[in-house]
Amino acid sequence: MHIEFLVEDLSTEEALSYLLPKILSDSITFDTHSFQGKQDLLSKLPKRLKGYKKWIPNDYRILILVDKDNEDCQKLKRKLEKIAVDAGFVTKSLAKGQKKNKYQLINRIMIEELEAWFFGDIQAVTKAYPKVSKNICEKATYRDPDDIKGGTWEALERVLQKAGYHQGGLQKLKAARDIAPQMNPTKNSSKSFQIFYTCLLEIIQTEEI
Template sequence: MLEKLIVFVEEYSMEAALQQLLPKLLGDIEFQIIRFQCKDALLKCAPDRLQGYAAWLPESWRILVLVDRDDDDCVVLKSELEGMAAAAGLQTKSAVGQGEGFQVANRVAIEELEAWFFGDWEAVRAAYPRVPATVPEKAGFRDPDAIAGGTWEAMERVLKKAGYFGTGLRKLELARSVAAHMVIQRNRSRSFQAFARAVGAALA
């Protein structure tokens, strides 16, 4: 039985989104979000953090490491994360497959957090009602994880066109506003569903 989930994230907006999303996934189970200054800082510091946890991590605790793909190769990035956990002596979800007993799950958000928001457009519209309902039907937006030219930039363009964020996208405000309205089961982003499944596996 899961008693606590520890989540490593790379920046403020993911932390803000997860503060809203994790209670929807975990119910009353305790969680702790450890935020690093940026992706490079997470990748640099995570090995030592994981090594520290390996010495005392209770059996009922799990660690979730969550990073953006950005321009990295997803397979290479995931392999780097897996290697960190293995070097610390921690069992990863990928290593044990469908079996039980993993301690760390590594997940890559493709391409950025904003892909998750494109995956639940109803939540975006609940927070920003003037954005068109038809955006997910348009070419280039049908697959939230394959939006070209930068996901947050695409979100900024859509929101500006609807009359929001005229001086530039405020990512922290966006994350808090949209995540509050998100419904786990309806999200079309594959990377979001992989994240949700990892949390679900920790609960199992």
């Protein structure tokens, strides 16, 4: 089995390059393709998926991963589902409940952004940046990684700068490169990460049947 990951930026691609080998079995290969932001991904997605449809084998899966940002989650999911269906794909959401439950494409939304996944594993953050307080997750502001007010990347920037890191502004690619290798996928408290992780486990189980 092979999985094509379509993500909106380089920092997500970088994070996945460390996370996916920790999750996927050795028999599953993958490629990650990043775009110049969410709007670039969404604008190019219809043509990209129609191109895939012309050649993609049955044992390939496509996983599209985008940030929620300030959008309505349900509307964004419907938009992604429509693009996939228009290109001729059966999505995981549409296949649910069907007898064979066969699908080839999965749409997943990070709530709110990649940095929420980092807040979901504070231990990884403190390993990457030792001067960050290990008790930060006990503060109400950061307790729910998917419900941090004012933007998660801005929150991560504040936390890191307070500890003396990224003084010139958060370097997202560097943060992903520093934090993701330390992450433990089984212990992440971000609900959106847990959904993503469970989805990959389901794909592995399907491959093993």
